[in-house]
Amino acid sequence: MESERKVVNIVGCGPGGAAYLTGQAHQAVNEAGIVIGIPKFLRLFPEVKRKIELAAVHTDKVAELVAGLDVSHAAVLVSGDTGLYSLASFLRKALPGCWEVRFVPGISSVQAACALFCLEWHDMRIFSLHSRPAPPELAETVWRGKHPVAILCGPANRPQSIARKLLSGVEPGPDTCRGSVRRRRSKPLSGIEPSRRCYAACDLGSENQIAWSGILCELAEKRFGGRAVLIIDRR
Numbered sequence: 001m002e003s004e005r006k007v008v009n010i011v012g013c014g015p016g017g018a019a020y021l022t023g024q025a026h027q028a029v030n031e032a033g034i035v036i037g038i039p040k041f042l043r044l045f046p047e048v049k050r051k052i053e054l055a056a057v058h059t060d061k062v063a064e065l066v067a068g069l070d071v072s073h074a075a076v077l078v079s080g081d082t083g084l085y086s087l088a089s090f091l092r093k094a095l096p097g098c099w100e101v102r103f104v105p106g107i108s109s110v111q112a113a114c115a116l117f118c119l120e121w122h123d124m125r126i127f128s129l130h131s132r133p134a135p136p137e138l139a140e141t142v143w144r145g146k147h148p149v150a151i152l153c154g155p156a157n158r159p160q161s162i163a164r165k166l167l168s169g170v171e172p173g174p175d176t177c178r179g180s181v182r183r184r185r186s187k188p189l190s191g192i193e194p195s196r197r198c199y200a201a202c203d204l205g206s207e208n209q210i211a212w213s214g215i216l217c218e219l220a221e222k223r224f225g226g227r228a229v230l231i232i233d234r235r
């Protein structure tokens with residue numbers, strides 16, 4: 001027998017701005033009997049009649065809302081791509097079983113930032129400091145400098161404060177033990193060069209978009225907002 005499950009599409013909307021929306025995103029929204037999202041993303045779909053506007057997309061709140069919907073298709077709008085530090089996977093787990101959850105891919109802020117600076121990202125290491133502290137691997141990966149590093153910033157972790165912390169942080173231990181680096185957390189940093197090339201992409205897709213490139217010690221003096229992607233080049 002055909003499944004009676006209803007469908008909720010979690011739609012990656014890119015970093016913001018109509019130019020970043022995909023045809024699949026439009027299709028999923030057009031099929032939906034109701035669309036849930038923050039105003040910034042709902043504004044990208046002015047044709048939508050039935051919508052629920054949220055101040056912020058919180059997993060529990062959205063799951064509760066979707067559970068009570070009386071439509072066969074719904075859409076939840078999320079930023080960037082559904083596979084990169086996205087609420088999409090939390091929502092998938094939280095949504096009730098009578099809903100079939102589908103992901104609609106979007107252009108991630110990291111992809112958009114890389115394109116802006118003509119950078120490739122196939123061997124990039126990606127970290128998120130959006131509402132979470134920096135893991136020890138971040139400083140270590142930058143210090144080793146084998147891979148470019150992309151960092152999703154946040155209100156509490158703006159590009160310049162990350163630069164300052166990296167320049168005054170903690171040095172990974174210099175010795176390797178069967179390929180892995182031993183860390184000495186108490187030793188002051190001396191390893192990350194102030195002249196390391198870096199890029200900050202702020203408010204992508206908006207009229208306030210900033211694309212800045214320079215070196216780490218210059219970035220430490222800037223005053224960028226937290227809706228930003230910081231890319232630190234390899235050594």
Ligand SMILES: C[S@@+](CC[C@H](N)C(=O)[O-])C[C@H]1O[C@@H](n2cnc3c(N)ncnc32)[C@H](O)[C@@H]1O
Binds near residue numbers: 081087153226227
């Ligand atoms: C919760 S994460 C979601 C990432 C998203 N899934 C993606 O693929 O871009 C939110 C972070 O993405 C980055 N971001 C999202 N939109 C952005 C934009 N318009 N400009 C710059 N960075 C953005 C910021 O680092 C922000 O803190």
